[in-house]
Amino acid sequence: MAHAHSVKRHKGLMDWLTTVDHKKIAILYLWAGGFFFGIGGIEALLIRVQLAKPMNDFVSAQQFNELITMHGTTMIFLGVMPVIFALMNAVIPLQIGARDVAFPFLNSLGFWTFLFGGLLLNLSWIMGGAPDAGWTSYTPLSSTTYSLTHGIDFYTIGLQIAGLGTLIGGINFLATIITMRAPGMSFMRMPMFTWTSFITSAMILFAFPAITVGLVLLTFDRILGANFFDVSKGGNPVLWQHIFWIFGHPEVYILILPAFGVISEVISTFSRKRLFGYSSMVFATILIAFLGFMVWAHHMFTTGLGPVANALFSISTMLIAVPTGIKIFNWLFTMWGGQIRFTVPNLFAAGFIPTFVMGGVTGVMLASAPADYQYHDTYFVVAHFHYVIVGGLVLGLFAGLHYWWPKMFGRMLSERLGKWEFWTFIIGFHLTFFVQHFLGLIGMQRRVFTYLPNQGFDLMNLVSTIGAFLMGVGVIIFLVNVVITARQPVGVANDPWEDGRTLEWSIPSPPPEYNFKQIPLVRGLDAFWKEKTAGHKEMTPAEPVGPIHMPSATILPFLMSLGIFIAGLGFMFTSDDFGNNFLNFIFNNYIVTGIGLAITFGSMLWRSLFDDHGWHIEQDELNEKGVKA
Amino acid sequence: MTTPHAPKVTGALPHEPEKATLEGRNKILAFWLFLGGEAVLFGTLFATFLTLRNQVAEGPSASELFSLPMTAAATFILLVSSLTSVFAIQAMHRGNKKSLMGWLSVTVLLGLAFLILEIYEFSVYMIHDDYSMTTSAFSSAFYTLVGFHGAHVLFGILWIGILIGQLLKKGLTVVTAPKIYVSAMYWHFIDVVWVFIFTVVYLLGKAGV
Amino acid sequence: MEDQDKHVDSVIKRRHRQEGPQKHVIAFIFSIVLTLIAFAAVAAGGVNIAFTVVILLVMAVLQVLVQLGYWMHLKDKGHMIPIIFMAGGFFVAGTAIITALYWMWWS
Numbered sequence: 001m002a003h004a005h006s007v008k009r010h011k012g013l014m015d016w017l018t019t020v021d022h023k024k025i026a027i028l029y030l031w032a033g034g035f036f037f038g039i040g041g042i043e044a045l046l047i048r049v050q051l052a053k054p055m056n057d058f059v060s061a062q063q064f065n066e067l068i069t070m071h072g073t074t075m076i077f078l079g080v081m082p083v084i085f086a087l088m089n090a091v092i093p094l095q096i097g098a099r100d101v102a103f104p105f106l107n108s109l110g111f112w113t114f115l116f117g118g119l120l121l122n123l124s125w126i127m128g129g130a131p132d133a134g135w136t137s138y139t140p141l142s143s144t145t146y147s148l149t150h151g152i153d154f155y156t157i158g159l160q161i162a163g164l165g166t167l168i169g170g171i172n173f174l175a176t177i178i179t180m181r182a183p184g185m186s187f188m189r190m191p192m193f194t195w196t197s198f199i200t201s202a203m204i205l206f207a208f209p210a211i212t213v214g215l216v217l218l219t220f221d222r223i224l225g226a227n228f229f230d231v232s233k234g235g236n237p238v239l240w241q242h243i244f245w246i247f248g249h250p251e252v253y254i255l256i257l258p259a260f261g262v263i264s265e266v267i268s269t270f271s272r273k274r275l276f277g278y279s280s281m282v283f284a285t286i287l288i289a290f291l292g293f294m295v296w297a298h299h300m301f302t303t304g305l306g307p308v309a310n311a312l313f314s315i316s317t318m319l320i321a322v323p324t325g326i327k328i329f330n331w332l333f334t335m336w337g338g339q340i341r342f343t344v345p346n347l348f349a350a351g352f353i354p355t356f357v358m359g360g361v362t363g364v365m366l367a368s369a370p371a372d373y374q375y376h377d378t379y380f381v382v383a384h385f386h387y388v389i390v391g392g393l394v395l396g397l398f399a400g401l402h403y404w405w406p407k408m409f410g411r412m413l414s415e416r417l418g419k420w421e422f423w424t425f426i427i428g429f430h431l432t433f434f435v436q437h438f439l440g441l442i443g444m445q446r447r448v449f450t451y452l453p454n455q456g457f458d459l460m461n462l463v464s465t466i467g468a469f470l471m472g473v474g475v476i477i478f479l480v481n482v483v484i485t486a487r488q489p490v491g492v493a494n495d496p497w498e499d500g501r502t503l504e505w506s507i508p509s510p511p512p513e514y515n516f517k518q519i520p521l522v523r524g525l526d527a528f529w530k531e532k533t534a535g536h537k538e539m540t541p542a543e544p545v546g547p548i549h550m551p552s553a554t555i556l557p558f559l560m561s562l563g564i565f566i567a568g569l570g571f572m573f574t575s576d577d578f579g580n581n582f583l584n585f586i587f588n589n590y591i592v593t594g595i596g597l598a599i600t601f602g603s604m605l606w607r608s609l610f611d612d613h614g615w616h617i618e619q620d621e622l623n624e625k626g627v628k629a
Numbered sequence: 630m631t632t633p634h635a636p637k638v639t640g641a642l643p644h645e646p647e648k649a650t651l652e653g654r655n656k657i658l659a660f661w662l663f664l665g666g667e668a669v670l671f672g673t674l675f676a677t678f679l680t681l682r683n684q685v686a687e688g689p690s691a692s693e694l695f696s697l698p699m700t701a702a703a704t705f706i707l708l709v710s711s712l713t714s715v716f717a718i719q720a721m722h723r724g725n726k727k728s729l730m731g732w733l734s735v736t737v738l739l740g741l742a743f744l745i746l747e748i749y750e751f752s753v754y755m756i757h758d759d760y761s762m763t764t765s766a767f768s769s770a771f772y773t774l775v776g777f778h779g780a781h782v783l784f785g786i787l788w789i790g791i792l793i794g795q796l797l798k799k800g801l802t803v804v805t806a807p808k809i810y811v812s813a814m815y816w817h818f819i820d821v822v823w824v825f826i827f828t829v830v831y832l833l834g835k836a837g838v
Numbered sequence: 839m840e841d842q843d844k845h846v847d848s849v850i851k852r853r854h855r856q857e858g859p860q861k862h863v864i865a866f867i868f869s870i871v872l873t874l875i876a877f878a879a880v881a882a883g884g885v886n887i888a889f890t891v892v893i894l895l896v897m898a899v900l901q902v903l904v905q906l907g908y909w910m911h912l913k914d915k916g917h918m919i920p921i922i923f924m925a926g927g928f929f930v931a932g933t934a935i936i937t938a939l940y941w942m943w944w945s
Contacts, residue, residue, distance in 0.1 A: 102655045167666065175659040178919055179651070205662055205923070206930045209670035217677060217773070226762050226769035227686075228677065234684025234766035242937050243673060246930075293930055297937075309940075608791055611804055661920035665927035672931020676938035701877055708873065712866045715909050716859060817910045821902050827873075828898040832880045836890050 010553055018553040020104035021513055025111050026089035026408065030401075032115050033082030039122065040074035043067050045472055048432075052465040054453035064449035065132040066151065070125075072135030073155065076251070077162055078118040080393055084258045085111075085169055087400045088197045090408045092173060094504035094511060095191045097182025097520045097527075102175035104551040105607070110169035112561035117162025120565055124154035131155035134447060136244055137218070139229035139237040144222050150572055156219045157568040163208050163215070164564070170204030173197060182503070183542040184522035188282070191502045191526075192268075192275055193400075195282055196261030199289045203254045206293065211247035214240060223574065238303060245296035253292035256388065257285060259396025260327055263349045266399050267331050269499050270346035271338025274526055277330040284323035284330075291320045301372045310369040317367035324360055328353060343497070344418030348399035351426045355395060359387030362437065377447070380440025386433045395426070398478070403497070410490035410510045417481040425474030431467025435460040501529035506539045514548045517541075517622055545623070547616040554612070560603045567596025642724050646806035653807035660811045664818050671822050674777055675829060678770040682834070686765035689758060691834030700831040703746050704823065710739035711820040714813045721809060726801045729809070733793050736816065740786045747779050771830065778826055781819050788812050865908045872897045872904075 010018050019025060047067050050058045059067065093101055101107050124130040129149035133142035142152045177198045181190070190198070218240065220226035227233035229240055268275040275281060297305060297313040305313075331353055342350065362384040366372055375381055398421075405413045439460050444451060451457050495505040503520060504511075506528045518541030524530045531539055570592025578584050586592050643649050647657060682691065717732035751772070754760040762772050789812050795805055876897040879890050907913040912921055 103659065171659055171662045171666070174662050174923075175655055179655055179658060202923070202926065205666045206669050206926055209666045210673045210930070210934065213670055213673035213677065217769075220762070220769065220773060224762055226773070227764075227766040228681070228769050228773075230766070233764075234681065234686045235769075236680055236684070236766070239677060239680050239938075243677070243934075246673070246934055246937070293933060605791065608808075609795065611799075658919065662923050665923035668924065668927030669930045669934075672928070672934050675931070676934040679935060679938040697877060697881055701873075704873055704877075705870075708866070708869055711869075711905065711909060712862060715862045719859065719862075814910055817905050821905050824898050824901045824905070828876060828894050832876055832894050833891065836880045836883075836887060836894075838887060838891055 014555075015553070017558050018555050020100075020108045020551050020553055020557075022089045022093050022101050022104065022107055023408070023511065023513070025107050026086045028111055028115075029082045029086035029089060030408075032111070032118070033079060033086060036074050036078035036118055036122075037080070037083065040071050040079045041472065041475060043071040043074065045468055047071060048465040048468040050449065051451075051461050053462065054451050054458055056450055059449070061449040062132065065134075065447075066130035068447055069131045069134055069137075069151075069155075070122075073121065073131070073159070074118075075389075076135065076255070077159060077166075078114075078121070080255055080389070080397065081166060082114060083397050083401075084200075084255065085114075085166075087193075087258065087262065087397070087404065088169075088173060091404055091504055092176065092194055092197055093180070094407070094507065094515060095194045095502050096177060096180060096185055097503050097516060097522060098176065098180035099515050099519070099548065100180075100551065101172055102180055103172045105554065105557065105612070106168050106172045108554070109557035109560060110165045110167075110172060112165070112557050113168065113564060114162050114165030116561045116565035117158050117160070117165060120161060120568055121154050121158030123569075124151050124158075127154070136248070137240075138244075139218070139221075139240045140231075142218060142222075143229060153219070153222060153572045156215045156222070157572055160212065160215045160219070161561075161564050161568055163211060165561075166204055167208045167212075170201040170208070173201040174205065177201075182516075182519050182522050185527070188279065189522060189525045189527070191261075192264035192278070192281055193258070193261035196257040196264075196285055199285050200254050200257045203250045203257070203289050203292065207247045207250035207254065210243055211251075214243035214247065217243070219571075223571065238300075241300050241303060242296070245299045246293075249296040249299065250289075250292045252385075252388070253288055255393050256396075257288065259352070259393045259400075260285065262396045262400035262403070263331060263352055264334075265502070266345045266349040266403050267334050268526075269403075269497060269501055270341045270343055270349075271335050272499050273334055273338040274501070274529070275330065276333035276336075277326070278525060280326055281330055284326040287323040288320060291316060291323070295320065298367055298369075298372070301369045302376045314367055314369045318364055321360060321364050328357060328360075341499075343402075344413070344415055344422060345399045345403035347419065347422045348395050348402065351422065352392065352395040352399065355387060355391030355426070355429070359384060359391055362387065375440060377445060378440035379436040379444045379446055382446045383433045383436035383440060386436075390429055390433070398422075398425070404504075405485075406492045406496040407504055407509045407511070409485070410492055410508075411485045411488050412492055412496055413481050413485050417477055417484070421474050421477040421481065423474075424470055424477060428467045428470025428472075428474055431470060432464050433467070435463050435467075439464075495528075501526040503527050503539070506531075514550065514617055514622075517548075518545055519543050545619055547618050548622070549614050549616055551614045552612050554607075556603045556607050560600045563596045563599030563601075563603065565596065566599065567593045570594075570596055642801065642803065642806070644722055646721065646724075646801065646803050647810035649803040649806070653803060653810075656807045656811055657814070660814055664814065667818060671774075671777070671825070674774045675825065678774045678830065681766040681770040684766035686767075688760055688764040688768055690837075691767070691771075691830075692837045694754065694758065694760070695831050695835050697831070697835060699746065699750055700827055703743055703750075704827050706739050706743045706746070707820050707823050710736050710743070711817055713739065714816045718810060718813050721801065721806060724801065726796060729801065730793055730796050733789055733796075733809070737786050737789050737793070740782055740789075740816075744779060744782050744786065747775070747782075751776075775826060775830065778819070778822055781815075781822070785812070785816055785819055789816070862908065865904050869901050869904055872901045 016024065016028060019028075046059060047064070050056050050064055089101075089107065093099070127150065129151045131137065131142075131147075131151035131154060132149075133147055133152060137152060137155055140146060142155075177190070177194060217226070217228040221228050221230065221235075227235045229235045229237050231237065264275055264281060294316045295313055297309060298317045301310050301313070340346070362380070366375055366381065366384060402413055402418055405411070439457060440446075442456050444457050451461075490510070492509050494508055496509060497505075500506075503522070506520065507516060520527065520539035521542035523540075528539065570587060570590065573587045574590060574593070576587060578587065647653050685691075713732050713735045717729050717736060720728035720732055760768055762769055792805070792809055792812055795808070799805055876894050879885060879893045906924070911917065912924070
C-alpha cells in the first residue's frame, strides 16, 4: 500500500503559507506572537510615558483609552496566547512521541485564523480609531451611544476570528494528547507540560464558546440594532459582565497553566530530580481548572450581586489558593536537595516562584468581597494581575523559550546575554508593578489618563515608568540574543542541556519533519531519563523502521482565514456611507461579506471534495539521512 | 498498525467503517469535543434568553406570539429526521450504500421542511406582527437563539447534501464513512438543542413562565 | 490472517443481526410520547405552573438522554472521553443558565 506519491515541496514564503508541520507552525506562532507582543509592549511604554508625571499631555484622553484597551486586548489574546501555542506546538507532539498532531490541517487553520483576527483588530489603528472601552469592553460604554467609531466593531469581530483559531487549536491538542501518545505513555506518565496543556485546551474548549456568544451579542447590538444590552428596550448590561467573565476568568487560568507546566519541566531538569509530587501536580491542575469556572463573579463584587453571591464567590476564589499552593510547594521540594544549575531557563523559573506567590497573595486579598470594595478599579488590581500574568506567565514563557530554543531552532541562545536579560527584566518588572500596589491603596484609580500633582502619586508613577523601560531593555536584549544566535550554524546535540528527561531530548535538534524515525516505547514517567539511568543512549523503538506517512502541504487554511477576514471587514461597514457609490454599493449590500464567505466556504468545499492522501517518506530515504531515532 | 493512514479501499468494509482508520477515530473524538464546546455556546445563548425572556418592551409577549401547532409540527419533523439519520448509519454499518443514500436524502428533505417552516414562522412575526430583532431585548434574544439553531440546521443540510454527492462519486469507503458518521452526530445534536428550544422558548413561553 | 478475517466476518454478521431498527423505533416512539406529554401539559392549561415547569424539564431531560445515549451511542462502551467532555460542556452551560436565573437580579 505504501507507494510514493509525487511530492510537491514548496520553498520560501509558499512553504510557510502552506506548511502543516507542527514545528513550523510553532515558529509561525512564535513570530506572530512576538510581533503582537512588541505592539502591546510599545503601547505599554506609551501608557507609562503618559503617566510618568502629573497632568501630562503626551497623549489625549481618547488616545489613552485606546492605548489601554489595545494593550490589554493585544497582550492577552494576541501576545501571550500564540506564544503559548508556539510552545505547545513545538513540544507536545515530541513529548508524547508522536509524528505530528492529530489534525495537521486544523493546526494550520487555527494559526491563520488567529493571525487574521489579530491583524483585523490592529487595523483599527489606521481605520478610524481603535477600540476604547477597556479590554473588558463593558456595556454601555461599548455601545454605539458612547463609542462612536468602529473601534469596538474591530474588537468584537477581530476577537471573534482570533478566538475561532484558538478554539480550533484547543480541540486539536485535546485530540492529539488523547489519541497520539506513544505506546506505554499512559496519562499518568505524561510530562507535566503536556498535562497542563491538555487541561488548558479543555478550558479553551469550554470557555471560548461563551465569549463567542458574548461577542455576537455585542456585534448584533452595534451593527444590527439588537437590544441585548440596551436598558431602554429591556436589555441588561450586567449580562455582558457575566458572559465576559464566565469566559474571562477561565481565560487567565488558560494562560497560567502552561506556564506551570514549563516551570515544572525546567525545575525538574535543572535540579536533576524527578518532579516532586507528580500526581498531586496533576490533581492540582485539574482542580484549578474546575474551580476556574466557578469564580468568575469575583470580578463583579461591586456590581451588586448581593451578599450571598459575593460570599459564595469569595470562598470559591480563596479555595483556588489551595491547589496553587500545592504546586508552589512541589516546585520548592523538587529543588530541595537537587543538584541545581542556574541556567537561564532555571533563573526564570526560580524568579517565577516568589513573583507568582506575590501575585497569588494579592489575589487572595482581592477575593475578600468587603475588602474588594476598597481595591476595586484601583492600581492595586493592576499590580495584582500584572504580577500573575507578567511575573507568572511571561517569566514562564521566557523560561520555556530559553529551554526549548535549541530544540526548536538547533541553536543555543547565549547564556551570558540571557542572564543580562533576566536581571534587567525582573528588576524592571518589580520596579514597575510593586509600587502600583501602594498607588492603588492610596487611591489612584486605574484607567485614568492623568492625575493631579501632590497626591502622593508623583514619585511612584515615575518609578513605575522607569521600571517599564528597564523591562523594555530586557526584551531588547532577548531580541539581540535571538539575532546573534540566528547567525550561528545549526548543530546542537540531541540533549543540549544534558539532563533532559522527556522524549523531545531523545531526537535531533531541530527534529526531522517526521520527528521519530521509529515511535519510541515508553517505560515510565520521564521516559528518556529512565532509559538513561538504565544505561541506554536512546529510546527503545516500539516499531520497525518503515515508510512514514506525511500530510500534504496546503494553502487552503490560509484562504479560509483570508475569507473570514474579508467577510468580517465587510460586515463591519454594512451601514456606513463612504461618499462613494461603488464602495457604498459593495459594502451596504453585503457583497464584500458574501465574497469573503464564498472564499471560506469554497475552500471548505474543496477540502471536503478532494481527499488529501498525503505522501510517504520511504525507508531508504530515512536510512540515507542516518538519523538516530 | 504500522500504516494506520493507508485507507483500505478495496474488499469488504468492516462493520463500523467510520472507526477503521486512526483518522476516522480521531475525527469522531474531535467532533465529540467540538459538541462539548457547542453545548457551552448554546448554554450561553439560553442563559441570555432566560435573562431577557420577560423584557418585551412594547412588543407582544411570548405567549401572545407563539403558536403551538407550528412548533409541534417543527418538533415532529426534526424528531423524525433524527430517526432517519439513525437508519442511515445502520445502513452504512450493513454496507448498503443505496439505503444509506436514501435515508440521508430523507434526512436532508426533513431538515429542509423544518427550515422552511422556521422561515415561515419568522416571516409571520416580522411582517404580520411587525416584530423584528430591534423590537425589544426579548425579540433580540429570541431571534438570536432560534436563528443560531436554524443556521446550524442550514449548515447540516448543506453538509449532508455534499456528503450524498461524495457517496455517489467516491462510494462508501473508510474515508467517507467517518464524515457521514460525524454529520449524523451533528444532526442529533441539533435535535438535542431543539428539544431545549421547544421546551424553554416555546412551551415555557406559552405557559407564561 | 485469513482466519482472523473469517472471525471478523462472523462477528460482523452477528453484530448486524443485533443492530436492528426495532430498538431505535422504540426509542423514537418514546421520544414522541415525551414530546406529546410536554405539549399536552402546556396546551391543557390550568395546571399549576410550577408543576408544568417540572414536567417540561423532566420530559426534555429524558428526551435528550434518549438522543445522546441511544442515537449518539454514548451509552456504549469506549465512550468515556466523549462523556467526560459532554458533561463538561453541559456543566459550564448549566452554570451560565443558573447565573441567568438567580443572579440577574432584575429578571
